[in-house]
Amino acid sequence: MKTIIKLTAVSLLLPASIILTPSKAVSQTVVKIGQAEIAVQSPISFRKKDSIERVSNYNHQESGVTVKKTKYPRSFEDFHIGISMAVPTNNEEFLPIHYGSSYNLEAGFKYFYRPGSRYAIGTTFQYTCYTYQMKEAAANETFVSNVPGEVKQEYFRSSNLGTGLINRFYFFPKSNKPFALDLGGYIDYSYNKRYNVKTIENGKQNKYKYRDGSKFNPIQAGVYGAVSKGKYSLFARYRLTNFFNPNEVSLEVPRLSIGIQITTD
Numbered sequence: 001m002k003t004i005i006k007l008t009a010v011s012l013l014l015p016a017s018i019i020l021t022p023s024k025a026v027s028q029t030v031v032k033i034g035q036a037e038i039a040v041q042s043p044i045s046f047r048k049k050d051s052i053e054r055v056s057n058y059n060h061q062e063s064g065v066t067v068k069k070t071k072y073p074r075s076f077e078d079f080h081i082g083i084s085m086a087v088p089t090n091n092e093e094f095l096p097i098h099y100g101s102s103y104n105l106e107a108g109f110k111y112f113y114r115p116g117s118r119y120a121i122g123t124t125f126q127y128t129c130y131t132y133q134m135k136e137a138a139a140n141e142t143f144v145s146n147v148p149g150e151v152k153q154e155y156f157r158s159s160n161l162g163t164g165l166i167n168r169f170y171f172f173p174k175s176n177k178p179f180a181l182d183l184g185g186y187i188d189y190s191y192n193k194r195y196n197v198k199t200i201e202n203g204k205q206n207k208y209k210y211r212d213g214s215k216f217n218p219i220q221a222g223v224y225g226a227v228s229k230g231k232y233s234l235f236a237r238y239r240l241t242n243f244f245n246p247n248e249v250s251l252e253v254p255r256l257s258i259g260i261q262i263t264t265d
Contacts, residue, residue, distance in 0.1 A: 084259025096135035117173040124164045132253045149199030162188035182226040215248040233261040
């Protein structure tokens, strides 16, 4: 009979002790792995000797942990448009042209990878259209002989697809719009090259287009440089190759052009 009374008393006291001291009961479940102790309770805590405690709740929010973000993207791209004008350097080396009416239009994409705050490397893919308004090319039979009628306007034009490599250096990189210096090179494929002449014949205006693969070279290459701030760039291109076959056309059009580019995000 005494044994039954003792068992009854134990069965009543054990649940009461758990209800009265829940925190102590739960806190006794501790798993130790190496130097770390894992206490299975809410919130779950991880403790390690000689280290700062990190507490993680069930909603995965962490306190005391900061994520450092860079102030610039590692890779980016932009679309640009631009216009540049031919620049006279040594007139004796080039065909006579009207410099104010000789220009280049371009549009393209630039792709950059920026491994550090002060440097980025990129590639460019662009379309360019060069237009050089000529002087007395028909009279001198530079490209073709016996142009009919009275010449009113003449120009050499090429349409090109190209690519290039750009090294970009940033100055004052911590500012929102740092100065950037671009140095690189480009190569163009001229898929459409022609000498256009507008003439007057018997009071009527006519236009002639001359295409001769023996006189116009299809591949062009040169160097590129630009100074940029924000969306605007002052840039220059210098062509290293010849537009024309020197065995057919002895002189070249100007190699240097300077202009402005605008970048759209």
